[in-house]
Amino acid sequence: MEAMNQKMVMSLILLLFSALGVSAWTGEIHGRVVCDVCGDSSLGPEDHVLEGAEVAVLCITKSGEVLNYQAFTDAKGIYTVAETMPESDRWDACLARPISSFHEHCTHLGQGSPGVKFSYNHPSGRSHSVRTFIYRPVSVPTYCI
Template sequence: MEKQKTVMGLILLLFVSGVSAWTGEIHGRVVCDVCGDSSLGPEDHVVEGAEVAVLCITRSGEVLNYQAFTDAKGIYTVAETMPESDRWDACLARPISSFHEQCTQLGEGSLGVKFSYNHPSGYSHNVRTFVYRPTSVPTYCI
C-alpha cells in the first residue's frame, strides 16, 4: 500500500509539473529444476523468496539498481514511473540467491539476461525464467 501511495504521488507530481510520465515494468519467474534435467516437469516447483537484481540504464544515462524477491508463485516484479526523458533504455536482470532449502545451485544459462527496454508507457517486459538446481539430485530422478 505504501509503494502504491509513493507511485501515485510521483505520477501526480509529474502531471502537475507538466512533464509527461512514463511507467515501465519488468517481471520474471524463478523455479527449482529438481532433477536438473533442464526441462520443467511435474516434480519442479517455483522458488519463493529468491532474490533478483535488475540494473537499468536510462535514456539520460542514469544507472538504476533494483532488488526484487519472488512471491509465492515464484514471480518477481520491478516497476517505475518517471519522466519520459528518463525512461529505461537497457536493463540486465540476474538472480542473486535462492533461500530454498535444497535448490541453491544456479542452473545453466541463468547467470543473467541483458535486454533493451523499448516498450511504451504502461507495458511490461517478461524476462526468461531463472533456474536453480538442488546440490544433490533425488534418487527418483536417476
C-alpha cells in the first residue's frame, strides 16, 4: 500500500512539472541491511534482514544543492529514497551510509560498511542499487563457533 501511495505522489509531481513546462527527472536509490549473525562475512541460513535499520543518503545536485535523506528498512530489509525534481537539479553524486540498527542483538556495524560514495548518472526513472550494509552481534552465538 505504501509503495502504491509513493507511486501516486510521484505521478502527481511529474504531472505538475509537465504542466509548468519543466523537464522533470526522477531518481531512486535503494539497498539492503542484514545481520551477519556468525560474523563470518558470508550470508547463510542463520543470517537475517534487519527491519527498521536507519540509513542516511546525502546527495549533491547538478546545481550544487545538498539534499539529506533518511530512510528505514522495511520487513525485507530494504530501504528506498526517491525524488522527482527539475532535470537541471538532478542528483550528481551521493553517499549512502548506515546510521543504526534497532535490533537488540545485531548492533555492531560490520567491517567495510561505513558508507558508499557513488556518482548518480542514471536517466530519469532508473534506480541505483547500493551494496548491502552488514551489522553483526557484539558477541557471536556459540552455535557459530
